Amino acid sequence: MAWNTRIAGSATRQRAGVRPDAIVPSPRDVARRALPQVIEAVLVPAAILMLVTAVATTTVAIGAALAWGLGALAWRSVSRRRVSGITILAVARLLGRSVVAFVAGSTFLYFLQPVIGGFCLAGAFLVSVIIDRPLACRFARDFGVPRQTASDPRFHRVFRRISVLWGVVGIANAAAGLWLLVTQTTDVYVLASTALSIAVPAAAISASIVWFRHTIAGGRSPDA
Numbered sequence: 576m577a578w579n580t581r582i583a584g585s586a587t588r589q590r591a592g593v594r595p596d597a598i599v600p601s602p603r604d605v606a607r608r609a610l611p612q613v614i615e616a617v618l619v620p621a622a623i624l625m626l627v628t629a630v631a632t633t634t635v636a637i638g639a640a641l642a643w644g645l646g647a648l649a650w651r652s653v654s655r656r657r658v659s660g661i662t663i664l665a666v667a668r669l670l671g672r673s674v675v676a677f678v679a680g681s682t683f684l685y686f687l688q689p690v691i692g693g694f695c696l697a698g699a700f701l702v703s704v705i706i707d708r709p710l711a712c713r714f715a716r717d718f719g720v721p722r723q724t725a726s727d728p729r730f731h732r733v734f735r736r737i738s739v740l741w742g743v744v745g746i747a748n749a750a751a752g753l754w755l756l757v758t759q760t761t762d763v764y765v766l767a768s769t770a771l772s773i774a775v776p777a778a779a780i781s782a783s784i785v786w787f788r789h790t791i792a793g794g795r796s797p798d799a
Contacts (some may be wrong), residue, residue, distance in 0.1 A: 609780075613773060615647055616665035621769040625762065633682045633761070641673040654736025668692055686764060689772075690752045700738045711783065733790055737783045779789045783791040 620640040627636035644666040651658045668689065704712040712734040725734035747773055755764050756772075 612662055616644070616662045617769065617772060618708065619647075620644055620665075620669060621765060625765055628761070633685075634677070637673050637676055637682070637685055641669055644669045684769075686756055686761070690749050690756060693745055693749030693752060697742045697749060700742035700745060702737050704738045704742070707735075709734040711735075711737040712742060730787075730790075733787055737786065740783065741779055744775060744779045749773075 580600070607780045620643055623643055624636045624640045648662065648666045649656065650656075672685050672688040675688060676682055700710050709731070750793075751770050751771060755767050759767065
């Protein structure tokens with residue numbers, strides 16, 4: 576009954592001119608918010624890796640990309656700028672990949688780890704649905720979803736469905752990355768995998784936001 580009352584109020588506010596943007600950001604707003612993070616945490620390290628590989632060894636290139644990631648994180652911390660979950664995750668993955676590659680003395684392992692990580696992350700999304708703690712809810716705030724919306728139990732089922740979407744898309748993306756790794760040259764792999772690592776999540780994020788906004792704009796319970 577309380578839900579119906581809230582929905583009726585939501586529908587009234589929409590007729591009065593309140594848009595879903597007040598609750599969930601549009602894909603354009605998310606892109607504006609996430610693009611600087613993607614450039615800093617994904618595109619620049621990939622560019623450094625390719626450029627340094629052209630003039631030095633792959634090991635040196637890996638070290639240069641790691642130095643950029645750690646330096647950017649340190650600069651944000653020292654300057655008291657916000658460090659997003661995306662940046663922390665990207666730097667943590669970069670650090671782990673580099674350490675394993677240096678210790679094992681294998682650049683192949685450096686490129687294989689994102690594939691393994693992709694499968695693991697996709698699995699984590701699916702497992703989070705099984706244990707009823709959807710990861711989509713945890714990541715929502717990084718993309719501008721207000722705290723009160725992300726933590727609202729009424730939207731729990733929507734986050735569960737979005738988590739399933741991310742799990743399935745993640746497995747497909749990791750499988751494509753594995754195929755590229757074993758069939759293409761290093762340069763082609765870096766270019767293609769970087770493009771996939773941006774395009775696929777961007778498409779999944781856009782689909783998730785449109786889905787969520789459609790639920791709100793439709794004025795119906797997410798649990799329906």
